[in-house]
């Protein structure tokens with residue numbers, strides 16, 4: 001009996017660990033291979049980050065918040081859960097995956113393919129997201 005309780009407690013704490021580290025996505029979002037392989041052609045520097053921040057404030061901040069934590073003014077009205085961009089769930093994704101998701105959109109996340117037609121600007125937003133960790 002004692003060992004059973006011990007086993008269950010271990011199992012429970014392991015599950016709790018998994019949840020607290022959030023190593024998986026709330027709703028997995030598949031990215032086509034072509035994008036996973038892409039390298040960011042825009043090299044991050046102070047000037048790029050300044051322009052990207054302006055794009056962020058204009059297009060992204062209302063939902064994702066000032067620092068990407070998902071606490072923008074519109075966040076509460078959304079049905080889709082947003083990840084915290086400062087965490088591994090997002091930071092461990094390849095640049096191309098973030099690029100793809102910004103262009104494609106899903107559910108409450110708008111597609112920015114038409115709103116931001118300059119691909120380098122989307123890449124610069126990826127640079128900006130990297131500066132949030």
Ligand code: HEC
Pocket residue numbers: 025027029055056059060061062063064074078080081082083089090093098099101102106107108109110112125
């Ligand atoms: C209207 C609210 C809204 C706006 C504006 C918005 N997003 Fe999102 N975004 C979301 C939501 C909601 C999700 C989660 C979507 C999902 O998982 O289906 C998301 C997901 C993402 C993801 C995927 C993260 C992951 O879970 O892997 C990226 C990258 C992203 N947004 C970047 C941006 C950028 C960059 C902008 C601005 C150009 C932007 N978003 C503007 C609501 C928004």
